[in-house]
Amino acid sequence: MWPATLLRMRVLLCPDKFAGTLSAPDVAAAVADGWRDVAPGDDLLARPLADGGPGFVDVLAGALGGRRVPVPTVDPLGRPAAGEILLTDAGTAYLESAQACGLHLLTAAERDPKATTSYGLGLLVAAAVEAGARTVVVGLGGSATNDGGAGMLVPLGVTPLDGAGRALPYGGAALAEVAALDGEPRLRGATLVAATDVDNPLLGLHGASSVFGPQKGADRAGVLLLDAALTRWAEVLTERLPGCPSGLGALPGGGAAGGLGAAVLALGGRCESGIGLVTRAVGLDAALDAADLVITGEGSFDHQSLRGKVVAGVAGAARDRGVPCVVLAGRVSTGRREAAAAGVTEAHSLVEHFGGEEHGGVDAAMARPAEGLRALGARLARQWSR
Numbered sequence: 361m362w363p364a365t366l367l368r369m370r371v372l373l374c375p376d377k378f379a380g381t382l383s384a385p386d387v388a389a390a391v392a393d394g395w396r397d398v399a400p401g402d403d404l405l406a407r408p409l410a411d412g413g414p415g416f417v418d419v420l421a422g423a424l425g426g427r428r429v430p431v432p433t434v435d436p437l438g439r440p441a442a443g444e445i446l447l448t449d450a451g452t453a454y455l456e457s458a459q460a461c462g463l464h465l466l467t468a469a470e471r472d473p474k475a476t477t478s479y480g481l482g483l484l485v486a487a488a489v490e491a492g493a494r495t496v497v498v499g500l501g502g503s504a505t506n507d508g509g510a511g512m513l514v515p516l517g518v519t520p521l522d523g524a525g526r527a528l529p530y531g532g533a534a535l536a537e538v539a540a541l542d543g544e545p546r547l548r549g550a551t552l553v554a555a556t557d558v559d560n561p562l563l564g565l566h567g568a569s570s571v572f573g574p575q576k577g578a579d580r581a582g583v584l585l586l587d588a589a590l591t592r593w594a595e596v597l598t599e600r601l602p603g604c605p606s607g608l609g610a611l612p613g614g615g616a617a618g619g620l621g622a623a624v625l626a627l628g629g630r631c632e633s634g635i636g637l638v639t640r641a642v643g644l645d646a647a648l649d650a651a652d653l654v655i656t657g658e659g660s661f662d663h664q665s666l667r668g669k670v671v672a673g674v675a676g677a678a679r680d681r682g683v684p685c686v687v688l689a690g691r692v693s694t695g696r697r698e699a700a701a702a703g704v705t706e707a708h709s710l711v712e713h714f715g716g717e718e719h720g721g722v723d724a725a726m727a728r729p730a731e732g733l734r735a736l737g738a739r740l741a742r743q744w745s746r
Contacts, residue, residue, distance in 0.1 A: 369402040372651040376670035377415040378659040381729040384408030390730040394737025399745035407642045411557035412634025413501025416456040423642040431487040435465040436476035436504040453493035455484045463504040471577030473506035477530035482515035500556040500617035506532040508593045509623020517546035535589035541600040552629030560615035562622040568615035603628030635673040654678045657688035679703030
């Protein structure tokens with residue numbers, strides 16, 4: 361927390377990751393370096409954040425400590441991938457779906473939610489259960505899958521079957537033929553928690569397939585196929601899993617990460633706000649109470665940023681305290697009025713810093729993000745430091 365002796369200005373740095381370039385701790389460090397270049401006497405406090413997507417485990421490990429355990433897993437196409445779980449003394453394990461199901465693990469040509477699987481996430485959950493965790497918190501976000509968690513259930517002891525009693529192939533499309541489940545969940549009494557940044561249901565116009573399927577590679581026909589397949593999957597889960605709540609397809613959060621939220625709910629678990637969970641872990645409220653200025657950010661500050669993302673949570677909390685909040689992003693496309701209503705005082709982008717799109721700003725922002733953030737940090741210090 362803040363030192364007892366306050367210096368000239370108290371600046372709280374609490375960014376999310378810049379996807380594809382820098383982790384949240386690296387973003388905070390770059391901005392802090394730039395600020396100190398101009399105002400070395402100011403008091404900077406870094407509290408990197410995550411909302412359940414990539415970087416979830418990194419941020420929580422920095423805040424909570426605990427033991428990071430490597431776990432071999434597989435990517436959405438079944439290829440070997442490196443995963444890990446964070447085990448705390450309190451008996452809680454934290455893991456992130458993106459390590460096994462992440463869209464960043466596939467090339468653009470490989471994206472096909474009809475075929476991708478969440479099997480690798482099941483390996484991570486199983487490892488956490490076998491390690492003795494009483495609560496398993498799964499960060500959901502950035503997934504390449506749309507299989508409703510069907511793949512995840514297999515390492516946990518539940519295999520989806522077709523009408524002839526054969527195990528289904530992996531992928532969201534195969535769920536159109538699901539008729540039964542073989543086996544029972546092996547959770548050893550552990551409780552599952554889905555940490556998610558979205559409240560979309562599993563099915564329908566606002567569901568997993570319709571909203572997120574296209575960015576994972578699904579065309580219009582694919583979206584309709586996947587939604588129908590998940591409709592059948594929800595029916596089977598409700599019929600065959602004793603702990604599954606009724607109305608599974610419409611429950612908030614069920615559509616997170618291609619329906620992984622629904623699988624957690626079907627196993628008797630619950631959904632929680634990813635950003636809320638992280639902010640409690642890092643003690644963000646107390647840090648906000650003492651701050652003179654808050655700097656947050658993410659890779660793209662757009663219309664989705666103000667719906668449950670890190671920036672929305674931070675800006676709203678700063679606004680409630682009357683503290684100015686500055687957003688730094690790779691690209692900014694949110695309107696000023698909309699941003700201001702959410703609590704954002706001003707926003708700056710790396711693309712514009714590097715000359716704008718017409719002068720190669722996008723390529724420079726991707727290639728030299730730390731350099732750009734350091735420069736923006738110095739610029740903010742000149743503007744805001746007392």
